[in-house]
Amino acid sequence: MILFDMTKKILSEAQEDYLKQIYFLTETLPLAGTQALADKLGVAPASVTVMIQKLGDMGLVEYEQYKGVRLSDSGLAAALELLRHHRLLETFLHQALGYGWDEVHEEAEKLEHYISETFEARMAAWLGHPSRDPHGDPIPDSNLKFPLHPEETRLIDHLVGFEGRIVRVGTQDRDELNLFRQLGLVPGATLSVLEATDDALRVQLNKEPYLLPHSLAQKLWVEKESL
Amino acid sequence: MILFDMTKKILSEAQEDYLKQIYFLTETLPLAGTQALADKLGVAPASVTVMIQKLGDMGLVEYEQYKGVRLSDSGLAAALELLRHHRLLETFLHQALGYGWDEVHEEAEKLEHYISETFEARMAAWLGHPSRDPHGDPIPDSNLKFPLHPEETRLIDHLVGFEGRIVRVGTQDRDELNLFRQLGLVPGATLSVLEATDDALRVQLNKEPYLLPHSLAQKLWVEKESL
DNA sequence: CAAGTGTTTTAGTCATATCTAAATTATTAT
DNA sequence: ATAATAATTTAGATATGACTAAAACACTTG
Known part of the structure; x- marks a missing residue:
């Protein structure tokens, strides 16, 4: 008997931003450090420690004291969902509303946290399910898998x-x-x-x-x- | 010498929601009461008291103890700006993304707090500067004046x-x-x-x-x- | 006009997310 | 291997916005 749908996230903007930055940092490194996260997020290292402890308790990250954090499966899903929102928004703002490619990032950065799944789906359909945003960055599909660009x-x-x-x-x-x-x-x-x-x-x-x-x-x- | 641009608002989602409900309640009544606001906002009356005191200190509302609140000029401007965002979003979601008219309200309710002035302007242009939303409600123009519909x-x-x-x-x-x-x-x-x-x-x-x-x-x- | 009822406010808590300063742990270099 | 340095965590504080319970006020009715 399922009491809670764990796939459904009720995350704050701050929590989502942490997950996103952990995602980017662990693209290159095995673990994201406290200082690096603090720099990326523009907050004090002490704030990062408190937050990643909480995200650890929530099962979104795997955290080892004094070592760093990496995303759990559910944390990765949340990060990719956010990345999909971001890049679809960038593409939509560019294609539908004529935003310049230097303008799209800032607006998407805010809206990515607040659009519904319906909005995501309708943007994707309107755009013809694009696999890249205006900068060429890949957009995860609706199953959060990246498009294959083997020649890149x-x-x-x-x-x-x-x-x-x-x-x-x-x-x-x-x-x-x-x-x-x-x-x-x-x-x-x-x-x-x-x-x-x-x-x-x-x-x-x-x-x-x-x-x-x-x-x-x-x-x-x-x-x-x-x- | 102007130290702060008072026209530029840095209001929280909660603060904006209070202003919006005060606006709607004072369409009919001269003052919005604590209980009525609590009901509309789904919070306890005590929470309303604290918030309207703060909004009073910020100069956004005129508040009389035990009487109620009304919007100040700057509070009215903030409420109308929000209403413009809301109704432009409803229209855009309907026209551009094919939302049903029963779907637009909920999405606009969230996004209205987070879109930029650029987004507002580009939506308005895309839509041809509409004067009504999908339900027929009037959309304040970019100077926050309501369109005239004298025959309505x-x-x-x-x-x-x-x-x-x-x-x-x-x-x-x-x-x-x-x-x-x-x-x-x-x-x-x-x-x-x-x-x-x-x-x-x-x-x-x-x-x-x-x-x-x-x-x-x-x-x-x-x-x-x-x- | 005094009493009772209902509304409003105050007071004290809680949760979130941040901060600074101090303490702790890890790493690097001598 | 130890001492110095750097990164991380803990502790205590602040701001926002919510809550409950209790006190204060205002209105209505007898």
Whole structure:
């Protein structure tokens, strides 16, 4: 006899934000540390400790004193649900309401906590169930599985001679996004790598050569030109 | 020298909900009472007292002990801003995302607190700056002035022989909305009053006669058929 | 106009989520 | 291996917004 549906979440905005940042930090590291979380969330480390203890009691994270936290299965589901909300919202704001790609993040950041499952479903349908948001970031499907993009690679990993198409611009920073946009470095743009130096990449973009510092090239994902 | 922009509000969801209910209650009465607010908001009277004291300190309401509250100018502006958000959202959810008119209220109730001014403006533009929401309720314009609908009258006030068009269905109750919809009593429908009894109105709607209890007729606003 | 009834306010608690300062644990370097 | 440094946790406080119980006020009725 099921007394409570554990899949149904009643989480506060703060709790969801913690889960989201734990998700991002544990994409690279095995555990998310207290200090790192405090930095990302803009709160004091002591606040993080208290909150992750609570999230641990709720079964959303696995927490080891002085070590760090990782998401549990239910915590991961909550984080992915939130990520789906965020990226669908970004796409919808861009496509339906004409938001610039530098404007979508801030609005989605707030609304992601408050839209219903109905809203999520209707946005997805309106958009034709997109698999990427305006920056090219993948959108988990309604079962919270990521779409497969097996050809996606980091521009920085490629050698001279590579030709392909930008599929993803990995930053949320408005100034940086505007810079990418200014340079034409947006999803769909085609480029080839002309030369690689220690701290930059010379690329050809729409017939024009550009010198692309590693700091920027690092944030671009590409696919080999197919067809 | 202006230190703070008092027009820019940083109100909590709870505070906004109080202002909204004070607004609705003072549409009919000169002051909103503690008990009435408690009922509308689903909280204890003691909680209302504390909150309206705080809103009074913030200059959003005029509060007299044991008498009740009314909105100040800035409180009214905040309430109307919220009402604009709510009704634009209802219209947008209906028009853009295909929400039924019985579904829009609940979603708008939450989102109204969290959308930006940008979102408000883009919705309004997308919709062509509508002056009514899906139920026919008027939407304050961007200066928070209500659109003029001088011909709008209550169906209940009309005599036998009246012919006109429904412009507004004044309820948020889902079951009641579905009933109105079932009967074809929606904004735009034309009807005429055939007969008036003590507790009901016989009306003709799309060639079909209906017996409309006062409890329902009370909630309909109409305009005389122009053109 | 005084008494009783019902509404409103005050007082004291609780839960959430934050903070600072102090104490504790872990890591790094000598 | 120990001492210094850095990260983490605990303890105690604050703000918001809710609660219950008790006190204060206002209205209505005899």
